[in-house]
Amino acid sequence: MATTLAAATLVGLYGVVVAGTADAVANAEATCTTWPTCTGRLLPSLHRGWRSLLAWSHRAAVLLVAVLLVATTVAALRERRSFRAVAALAVAAVLYPGEVVVGRVVFRTGSDATLHFALAAVIVFDVLAALVWLLDAERAAETPSPASALGGAPAVGGTQPDATSTPTDATPTPTDATPTPTDVTPAPSSFPRLRAYGSLMKLKLSWLLCLVALAAMVLARGASLDPVTAAGTLLGGVLAVGASGTFNHVLERGRDAEMARTADRPLATRSVPVRNAVAFGVALLVLSVATFVAFGNALAAALGVGAIAFYTVGYTVVLKPNTTWNTFVGGAVGAFPALIGWAAVTGDVGTPALALGAVVLCWTPAHFHNLALAYREDYANAGYPMLSVVRGPAVTRRRVVWFLGLTLLATVAFAALTHPGVGFALATTAATGVFAVTVLRLHRERTDAAAMRSFHASNVFLATVLCAVVLGGVV
Numbered sequence: 331m332a333t334t335l336a337a338a339t340l341v342g343l344y345g346v347v348v349a350g351t352a353d354a355v356a357n358a359e360a361t362c363t364t365w366p367t368c369t370g371r372l373l374p375s376l377h378r379g380w381r382s383l384l385a386w387s388h389r390a391a392v393l394l395v396a397v398l399l400v401a402t403t404v405a406a407l408r409e410r411r412s413f414r415a416v417a418a419l420a421v422a423a424v425l426y427p428g429e430v431v432v433g434r435v436v437f438r439t440g441s442d443a444t445l446h447f448a449l450a451a452v453i454v455f456d457v458l459a460a461l462v463w464l465l466d467a468e469r470a471a472e473t474p475s476p477a478s479a480l481g482g483a484p485a486v487g488g489t490q491p492d493a494t495s496t497p498t499d500a501t502p503t504p505t506d507a508t509p510t511p512t513d514v515t516p517a518p519s520s521f522p523r524l525r526a527y528g529s530l531m532k533l534k535l536s537w538l539l540c541l542v543a544l545a546a547m548v549l550a551r552g553a554s555l556d557p558v559t560a561a562g563t564l565l566g567g568v569l570a571v572g573a574s575g576t577f578n579h580v581l582e583r584g585r586d587a588e589m590a591r592t593a594d595r596p597l598a599t600r601s602v603p604v605r606n607a608v609a610f611g612v613a614l615l616v617l618s619v620a621t622f623v624a625f626g627n628a629l630a631a632a633l634g635v636g637a638i639a640f641y642t643v644g645y646t647v648v649l650k651p652n653t654t655w656n657t658f659v660g661g662a663v664g665a666f667p668a669l670i671g672w673a674a675v676t677g678d679v680g681t682p683a684l685a686l687g688a689v690v691l692c693w694t695p696a697h698f699h700n701l702a703l704a705y706r707e708d709y710a711n712a713g714y715p716m717l718s719v720v721r722g723p724a725v726t727r728r729r730v731v732w733f734l735g736l737t738l739l740a741t742v743a744f745a746a747l748t749h750p751g752v753g754f755a756l757a758t759t760a761a762t763g764v765f766a767v768t769v770l771r772l773h774r775e776r777t778d779a780a781a782m783r784s785f786h787a788s789n790v791f792l793a794t795v796l797c798a799v800v801l802g803g804v805v
């Protein structure tokens with residue numbers, strides 16, 4: 331119970347804080363002349379207009395989170411499973427009223443809001459830590475089951491066996507409609523050669539990377555974004571992802587052949603010769619540079635080349651085969667589209683683009699560690715030091731929660747910088763709720779299917795953030 335409440339508190343906190351960054355909420359607050367009631371009224375008065383309703387809703391959300399925080403603390407105290415979780419929640423419960431008062435003072439005096447945001451970050455972090463510790467305690471309280479595969483000892487040089495996982499950790503339930511890892515394998519095509527080159531380009535990943543670049547362009551230019559520049563930059567992006575994906579296939583062809591998920595890749599099956607693939611990759615690289623220069627500028631092209639080099643050498647050659655930090659450090663590649671998009675329409679690298687890049691950076695481990703769980707055996711067979719292989723599933727699941735929290739903090743910081751509006755706050759809070767529910771289920775079910783669900787929810791979360799930025803900027 332305490333764990334579920336802590337997750338709900340985290341989602342609610344995110345909603346309150348991100349809504350607090352919206353100018354519309356701040357302006358609406360001005361219509362409420364008394365506090366904590368709105369102009370002397372306890373309930374919203376519709377005839378005073380939508381601003382009054384908005385201000386009232388924000389205050390109601392602040393109150394709801396306060397109730398959730400107290401309820402979580404009481405539940406954790408009663409469950410007596412984790413002293414440190416109770417302590418963290420108690421600290422948050424003490425800081426929360428202080429944060430409300432600071433917010434009120436900042437708003438009334440129009441003074442600098444740094445303290446307000448810093449305190450909010452501390453409270454979010456505190457609740458996040460409590461959630462992780464409650465999940466740990468929940469797992470420890472369960473009966474150990476030695477039959478588990480996913481929950482067993484780490485497969486390569488591990489140190490943290492997950493002795494309490496259930497047997498279902500290893501296999502998804504047959505009745506579950508969620509796609510299992512094998513669903514990722516593409517269906518046969520009537521154009522095998524075209525399909526093979528398409529798969530070298532990793533087109534399946536491109537849409538989200540393109541959405542990152544589009545969001546950055548809209549951030550920079552809003553509704554006046556030139557559609558031709560935007561379309562050309564996105565084309566350059568698809569070509570750049572294609573080049574780096576092709577080089578990745580070339581470099582990993584040996585290990586790909588050893589992994590069930592990737593064994594049917596064109597270079598692993600030798601259906602495309604290596605030299606053709608290298609030539610294809612070089613052609614895509616040249617085309618992407620030409621496209622970035624033609625529709626954007628030299629800076630966008632240079633960043634594109636930097637992204638390709640980082641993914642090909644930094645991630646594929648250096649990080650991925652050597653360190654469990656491959657995911658976090660390698661995730662920096664996801665920040666490049668934000669910089670490229672911004673640079674293509676402004677000619678420089680702006681702070682909002684860096685803030686958006688930071689969101690993608692923090693999100694990447696929460697995205698990929700799910701796959702590392704579902705394909706743990708695969709990665710172990712190929713000798714990749716993924717976190718789930720080296721440190722085990724329990725540590726990896728916990729890492730997903732930490733990075734979900736960091737992603738929320740990064741998103742709030744991004745929102746504080748760019749003031750994206752109430753629509754952004756509502757949409758991303760809903761997506762946070764969905765993501766948090768799937769992560770909780772991952773911790774409780776410990777199946778491949780649950781990991782895949784959490785993986786898809788991570789994509790939905792980021793897509794929601796990006797769509798909200800795009801729609802908020804152009805509508």
Ligand code: HEM
Pocket residue numbers: 514534535536538539542591656657658660661663664665690694697698701789
């Ligand atoms: C270190 C960084 C990352 C790693 C290790 C990683 C890993 C993976 C892997 C292994 C897959 C399955 C691909 C397949 O089977 O073909 C995947 C899917 C995907 N990734 Fe990532 N990823 C990373 C970063 C990113 C970033 C930055 C984005 C976009 C912003 C992204 C978007 C996607 C999408 C949209 C899919 C789903 C493809 C589908 O629907 O099958 N990934 N990722």
Ligand SMILES: CC(C)=CCC/C(C)=C/CC/C(C)=C/COP(=O)(O)OP(=O)(O)O
Pocket residue numbers: 532535539567570571574575578582592634637638641645650660663664666667670
């Ligand atoms: C603008 C630009 C060029 C951006 C570049 C990047 C790019 C392709 C990002 C995707 C991130 C990524 C590391 C995916 C696959 O991981 P993996 O290679 O470990 O997956 P695999 O096991 O399926 O090969």
